[in-house]
Amino acid sequence: MTTQSDSPRDFWTGAREISPLAVGVAIYGLAFGLLAVQASFDALQVGVMGGIVFAGGSQIVAVQRIVAGAGAVAAVVAAVALNLRLLLVTASIRDVYAGRPFWQVALGAHVTTDENWALMLVERAKGRNVGYWYLVGGGVCLWLTWCLATVMGVVFASAIPDPKALGMDFAFTAAFIAIARSLWKGRSDLLPWLAAALVVAASIRLFGIEPSWALILGGVAGAGMAGATRRG
Known part of the structure; x- marks a missing residue:
């Protein structure tokens, strides 16, 4: 069994190697921001939501529920239920968190996504001894990309008088399809x-x-x- 690397320098390696995937994250982040405006979210609210929740599918479902008039409680619970799969994701790499202080476990769990999790497993399968800092580097890169893209989407949508007239109301559906496709393993x-x-x-x-x-x-x-x- 290969011992995982624990060098903080792996943070930058993970961030660099996940950057091609970050392009896709930016695209559906923009779509989310564009349509969050329809739920009366402003740039600050979307940025805070992205920073705290950091889950594209769950954020889309939550905002859709709010737009549909389901209420905040139903929206939050639906988003949490959709993200239950991340319990399985983090459990599958529990060796990465073993023996680490709480703040590192919390940070790693928060920025673990399908993309950086899968990338780390692929690199391990190739024989590389990547571990915690590689995972976190990739996750932080995606987190920053997501937050920036969603806020930019709100700013862009706010400058458009009628987003629906341009067909942007379909962006939620398109973004969700893209996210769902990326989850299929x-x-x-x-x-x-x-x-x-x-x-x-x-x-x-x-x-x-x-x-x-x-x-x-x-x-x-x-x-x-x-x-x-x-x-x-």
Whole structure:
């Protein structure tokens, strides 16, 4: 077993090597910022939200729920449910956090995303001894990119009299599709995705549950199925 590197210099290596992926993050960050304006978010609110939440899919779902009039509580719970998968992501690399002080664990967990997690695993598979600082470097790069792009999206949208007239109301859907596509890792994701989709559809069609809560149930079901299949 290769011992992971613990050099802070790996921070800059991780940031540099994830920069091509940061371009994609910037694109759907702009889309999120453009449409967050429709929920009456200003640049400061979007920047703070991105800095604290830092989860594209969850932020999109939360703002969509607010636009739909579901209320703040339902929006927050739906966003949290969608992000339950990150518990599995961070658990899969618990060796990275082992023995570290709390602030490092908290920082690493906050900036862990699908992109820098996957990049680190790919590099490890190639035989490189990358670890905590490589992961955090990539994560901080993506975090800064996301926050800047979302704020720029708000600034740009604020200068447009009617974003819907330009078809920008579709940007939420397009951005969410792009994020969902980036989360697909292969056949191992099929059962969790199907479980989530079926629970959401059944909740709405058969039981008449409000879509916000149906999304929450679907997120929990998908996370549960992922945990069960990967333990197996």
